[in-house]
Amino acid sequence: MSDIQLENVEKSFGATQVIKGINLSIEAGEFVVLVGPSGCGKSTLLNLIAGLETITDGDVFIGGKRVNDTPPRDRDIAMVFQSYALYPTKTVRNNITFGMVARNIPKADQDAAVQEISTLLQIERLLSRKPGQLSGGQRQRVAMGRALVRKPDVFLFDEPLSNLDAKLRIEMRTEIKKLHQRLGKTIVYVTHDQIEAMTLASRIAVMDNGHIRQFADPATIYEDPVDLFVAGFMGSPPMNMLPGKIRAHGDQYFVATGQADDEPLDFPLPPSLSKRVTAMDGRDVIMGLRPEAIFAAGTELPGAHRFVFERSVSVVEPTGPDTMILFHHVGLDVVARVRPEDAQPEGTLFQFETDMEKAKLFDAKTTLRI
Amino acid sequence: MVTRTQKPVPFSQKFESWLPRIVVSPLFALSLFFVYGFIGWTLYISFTKSGVMPNYTFEGLSQYERLWATPRWYVALGNMFVFSGLFIVISLTIGIFLAILLDQRVRIEGVIRTIYLYPMALSFIVTGTVWKWILNPGLGIQNFVRKAGFEDFSFDWLVNSDYAIYTVVIAAVWQSSGYAMALFLAGLRSVDDEILKAAAIDGASAFRTYFSVVLPIMRPVFLSTVIILAHLAIKSFDLVIALTGGGPGYATDMPATFMYAFAFQRSELGVAAASAVMMLTTVIAIVVPYLYSELRGKKR
Amino acid sequence: MNRRNLGGIVQQKGARHLAMRALLFLTLGVFCLYYLAPLIVMVATSLKSLEEIRTGSLISLPQDVTFDAWSKAWSSACVGVRCDGLKPFFWNSVAMVVPAVAISTILGALNGYALTKWQFRGANVIFALILFGAFIPFQVILLPMARTLGVLGLAGTIPGLVFVHIIYGLAFTTLFFRNFFIGVSDGIIQAAQVDGAGFFGIFFRIVLPMSLPAIVVTVIWQFTQIWNDFLFGIAFTVGDSNPVTVALNNVVNTSTGVKEYNVDMAAAIIAALPTLAVYVIAGAYFVRGLSAGAVKG
Numbered sequence: 001m002s003d004i005q006l007e008n009v010e011k012s013f014g015a016t017q018v019i020k021g022i023n024l025s026i027e028a029g030e031f032v033v034l035v036g037p038s039g040c041g042k043s044t045l046l047n048l049i050a051g052l053e054t055i056t057d058g059d060v061f062i063g064g065k066r067v068n069d070t071p072p073r074d075r076d077i078a079m080v081f082q083s084y085a086l087y088p089t090k091t092v093r094n095n096i097t098f099g100m101v102a103r104n105i106p107k108a109d110q111d112a113a114v115q116e117i118s119t120l121l122q123i124e125r126l127l128s129r130k131p132g133q134l135s136g137g138q139r140q141r142v143a144m145g146r147a148l149v150r151k152p153d154v155f156l157f158d159e160p161l162s163n164l165d166a167k168l169r170i171e172m173r174t175e176i177k178k179l180h181q182r183l184g185k186t187i188v189y190v191t192h193d194q195i196e197a198m199t200l201a202s203r204i205a206v207m208d209n210g211h212i213r214q215f216a217d218p219a220t221i222y223e224d225p226v227d228l229f230v231a232g233f234m235g236s237p238p239m240n241m242l243p244g245k246i247r248a249h250g251d252q253y254f255v256a257t258g259q260a261d262d263e264p265l266d267f268p269l270p271p272s273l274s275k276r277v278t279a280m281d282g283r284d285v286i287m288g289l290r291p292e293a294i295f296a297a298g299t300e301l302p303g304a305h306r307f308v309f310e311r312s313v314s315v316v317e318p319t320g321p322d323t324m325i326l327f328h329h330v331g332l333d334v335v336a337r338v339r340p341e342d343a344q345p346e347g348t349l350f351q352f353e354t355d356m357e358k359a360k361l362f363d364a365k366t367t368l369r370i
Numbered sequence: 371m372v373t374r375t376q377k378p379v380p381f382s383q384k385f386e387s388w389l390p391r392i393v394v395s396p397l398f399a400l401s402l403f404f405v406y407g408f409i410g411w412t413l414y415i416s417f418t419k420s421g422v423m424p425n426y427t428f429e430g431l432s433q434y435e436r437l438w439a440t441p442r443w444y445v446a447l448g449n450m451f452v453f454s455g456l457f458i459v460i461s462l463t464i465g466i467f468l469a470i471l472l473d474q475r476v477r478i479e480g481v482i483r484t485i486y487l488y489p490m491a492l493s494f495i496v497t498g499t500v501w502k503w504i505l506n507p508g509l510g511i512q513n514f515v516r517k518a519g520f521e522d523f524s525f526d527w528l529v530n531s532d533y534a535i536y537t538v539v540i541a542a543v544w545q546s547s548g549y550a551m552a553l554f555l556a557g558l559r560s561v562d563d564e565i566l567k568a569a570a571i572d573g574a575s576a577f578r579t580y581f582s583v584v585l586p587i588m589r590p591v592f593l594s595t596v597i598i599l600a601h602l603a604i605k606s607f608d609l610v611i612a613l614t615g616g617g618p619g620y621a622t623d624m625p626a627t628f629m630y631a632f633a634f635q636r637s638e639l640g641v642a643a644a645s646a647v648m649m650l651t652t653v654i655a656i657v658v659p660y661l662y663s664e665l666r667g668k669k670r
Numbered sequence: 671m672n673r674r675n676l677g678g679i680v681q682q683k684g685a686r687h688l689a690m691r692a693l694l695f696l697t698l699g700v701f702c703l704y705y706l707a708p709l710i711v712m713v714a715t716s717l718k719s720l721e722e723i724r725t726g727s728l729i730s731l732p733q734d735v736t737f738d739a740w741s742k743a744w745s746s747a748c749v750g751v752r753c754d755g756l757k758p759f760f761w762n763s764v765a766m767v768v769p770a771v772a773i774s775t776i777l778g779a780l781n782g783y784a785l786t787k788w789q790f791r792g793a794n795v796i797f798a799l800i801l802f803g804a805f806i807p808f809q810v811i812l813l814p815m816a817r818t819l820g821v822l823g824l825a826g827t828i829p830g831l832v833f834v835h836i837i838y839g840l841a842f843t844t845l846f847f848r849n850f851f852i853g854v855s856d857g858i859i860q861a862a863q864v865d866g867a868g869f870f871g872i873f874f875r876i877v878l879p880m881s882l883p884a885i886v887v888t889v890i891w892q893f894t895q896i897w898n899d900f901l902f903g904i905a906f907t908v909g910d911s912n913p914v915t916v917a918l919n920n921v922v923n924t925s926t927g928v929k930e931y932n933v934d935m936a937a938a939i940i941a942a943l944p945t946l947a948v949y950v951i952a953g954a955y956f957v958r959g960l961s962a963g964a965v966k967g
Contacts, residue, residue, distance in 0.1 A: 051680040052567050071680050073573035085564035089586035098582070099572030146568070397781055397840060398796050404837045405803040408811040415813065424817070471698055475678055484953050485702050488709075491949035492942050493898035495915045499922050499938045500708045503715065503931060504728065514728040548705065570679045605807050608900040612919055626901075629809045634905065639813060646809040657805050661798075 001185045002063030002153040003028040004049060009058035011044055018044050020210035031180050031187045035197040036207035042190045043158055049188060050156050051075050063153060078147035082159040084139045086131040093127040096146050117145045137168050157189040161196065173199060194234045198222070206230045228367035231288050231360060237324060239288045240334045243364060248281045255287045258330045265329065270305035270356045276370050277361065284364035291324060293358040294336035297351035305356040313350050316343055325350065409650065416643035424639055433640035442620050443645065446628040449535050453624070454603035456539045461599055464543065465550025470580060473558045486548040494545070498612025501541040502528065531621040534614055538622055541613055546602060550595055557591035558584065597660050604653055625649045716740060716935035723931055739932035743940055747933055749920045750909065756940050759917035763897055766828050766913055770835035771892045778843020778888060783877055786851040787859050788869070797848060804841035812905050819906060826908035834906055835896050843888050850884035886955045894945045914941045
């Protein structure tokens with residue numbers, strides 16, 4: 001298994017610059033997920049690592065070797081594509097052995113490899129079928145088999161689960177994670193689904209518009225987002241972003257929201273946050289509160305820095321294990337997560353409680369975390 | 371209790387539902403008459419004793435017997451097979467070859483494609499006229515090469531009974547190979563990019579990728595291109611008239627020119643009709659199985 | 671035709687790669703010459719005098735460029751017994767092409783629309799029958815059509831030729847439009863129906879405006895086919911009503927007097943110019959038409 005280093009990597013297609021100077025250091029054996037909205041460049045970055053696109057500027061190192069000019073076949077990688085990219089006119093067996101044939105590996109070794117892989121992925125029955133006769137999940141497995149049989153140092157996945165239905169996706173997700181635990185190889189995985197990112201990754205790289213915004217383990221990304229974009233991208237339902245101003249009353253700091261409306265709310269800041277905003281009286285900020293940080297008053301164990309307020313229920317969205325209650329504030333629909341038994345119908349006045357320890361503050365102008 | 375009353379379907383709605391049928395039917399009827407009706411007429415005439423004028427008395431297969439007793443018909447038939455075979459194979463080969471070349475990420479592909487394809491925009495008469503000039507023994511290629519020093523060079527195929535048919539092949543290939551290329555290029559482009567990427571990672575050379583992965587996917591394109599070229603070949607009339615006039619003598623005669631000669635010049639309507647029916651049979655034998663398999667495939 | 675983005679898979683650089691690349695361009699270039707040569711020869715010959723043709727060689731460029739052959743081809747060459755050049759026949763072709771293309775296109779659109787957007791029994795059968803009509807060798811209809819035109823009083827006239835081209839062009843135009851409309855979502859039609867529009871209303875106000883690409887492809891294809899046609903022209907018109915392709919053949923194949931090759935070439939260019947011009951200007955649509963013609967079912 002190999003590490004991957006990207007230094008000042010840039011990629012342009014004609015006049016459009018898609019990757020704008022990326023530095024990334026992936027350790028051997030890591031499971032790194034590149035996540036971001038459509039068009040952020042994550043697939044392009046993956047293709048650069050694979051050698052399926054030429055690099056415009058910068059360097060890519062795999063296992064310590066500079067591979068900018070090395071064709072994909074010599075980079076010791078394997079890739080699973082979003083549409084599986086199986087050779088449609090070949091049988092499953094020939095799909096798997098195609099690479100080995102191209103490398104002149106003896107027939108006996110080919111057969112042994114096919115045997116091993118098909119047993120592992122449970123596709124023995126499918127070996128003489130063609131891709132057109134397989135279901136989506138089966139095709140996925142064959143695609144993985146083709147990749148595994150190369151025994152590469154690095155595995156690359158380009159949104160492999162996007163074409164599967166929800167249930168199958170969750171199954172395959174677990175399979176991939178188990179595969180990583182078993183093989184221990186370096187994996188770079190691209191997805192637009194942040195839940196996949198959270199569940200699979202050892203580290204997540206959140207990308208936007210050709211840049212990496214933050215590269216850290218899932219817990220840090222979730223609890224300690226570096227800016228508004230990362231905070232808003234990860235987490236479902238997304239974090240509530242409330243615009244407001246820092247107000248100081250003596251030693252106590254508040255985030256004053258909705259001053260121009262009928263019902264302003266001043267959220268008191270706990271000491272951990274207060275100490276960050278000491279010189280910022282009057283600053284415009286965005287306060288981020290995840291839905292799970294807003295709940296029905298009194299339904300959680302008591303804590304130190306809570307804030308209770310009242311709002312009327314706007315929309316009720318039961319999701320099964322939780323119920324989301326939306327209320328209006330500062331012109332937004334704010335989402336709170338309550339237990340189903342605490343939910344109240346639309347129109348009723350509801351007591352909300354927030355855990356201010358979990359609030360995040362972002363500078364309104366720079367969008368960076370304060 | 372609410373009872374539902376049955377409203378009669380308003381006339382306007384009934385009329386509307388019939389409109390599509392009304393619109394299509396005159397055109398369909400025209401098609402029925404002018405295509406199938408006419409085919410029927412020609413078919414019938416081929417079984418009569420028609421000479422200068424149509425004669426509607428049924429006469430059985432006598433016209434066909436006369437047809438198959440005419441040496442010229444055998445020449446025409448033979449020419450058609452020779453010409454079609456060579457034309458299809460050579461156009462296909464050139465077409466695939468050029469398509470693969472153009473698929474190699476060439477920046478000026480658009481310009482080159484335009485150049486390769488423009489002959490299709492020309493009338494076969496124009497093509498025939500130009501190539502007649504180029505292949506002219508006295509003033510064309512033969513003359514040019516001789517003047518360049520090769521005194522013994524001879525390229526008089528155009529006026530040579532044994533070789534004239536090959537000049538038709540040359541001109542037809544020049545005109546239509548670009549078309550074959552265009553069809554193949556479109557087919558190549560329809561291959562999913564990701565499959566090519568997978569092949570690159572698998573370590574296949576360009577050669578292996580094309581032969582082992584891409585061309586097998588191209589089988590349907592092969593088939594439809596062959597059908598189209600075959601169809602063009604069977605109908606070749608304009609080109610022969612312009613290039614050789616069917617000559618020298620009738621050495622480059624084709625069923626199409628044969629039919630025209632017997633219908634409009636020798637006033638033998640019965641034989642002409644019989645030859646036309648033979649042409650139709652050939653086309654049916656090739657096109658119908660193909661269309662049937664295509665349409666059936668889509669329905670599945 | 672879509673173009674792959676020009677980024678590209680990383681390839682082994684080096685002498686071998688460059689050599690292959692050079693070979694690629696060389697081969698492409700040779701074929702460019704192959705396709706262009708006849709055109710160049712045609713133009714060059716048309717600009718030479720007969721003297722130069724005799725003394726020069728096939729590909730020598732004209733020493734004294736002269737347009738005599740052109741003016742002769744246009745206005746004084748002999749087509750059969752008439753020596754007015756190609757001009758009258760050129761205009762014959764124009765008079766024939768315009769109505770034939772316009773009418774066959776509109777009818778094809780209407781046909782394709784009715785066949786695909788309005789379910790009625792037998793729509794597919796009807797389509798199959800019309801489609802087959804596009805494949806027949808026209809030899810089988812020459813004789814009966816000649817008689818029918820005679821009966822209709824249209825024998826040997828341009829309107830007669832227009833009529834023939836419309837009838838037999840319908841198969842192609844219907845095919846194009848049917849294939850195009852199949853790709854148009856039914857939802858649009860249904861929404862219009864909910865809004866109260868009828869068969870023709872939907873056709874003229876919604877479907878036709880959105881079928882511009884198909885219309886352009888069809889018009890270009892039809893124009894090229896009909897202008898370049900020879901078989902119908904020679905079978906159904908006589909003398910003065912000949913289209914330009916027939917006239918060209920007559921000019922080239924007259925066996926009286928000295929063969930004026932430069933005039934022949936100029937005449938060929940004149941006959942070829944309209945379709946060539948359309949091709950150069952609207953080539954992309956032409957290509958789309960060729961590919962659509964290959965799509966079956």
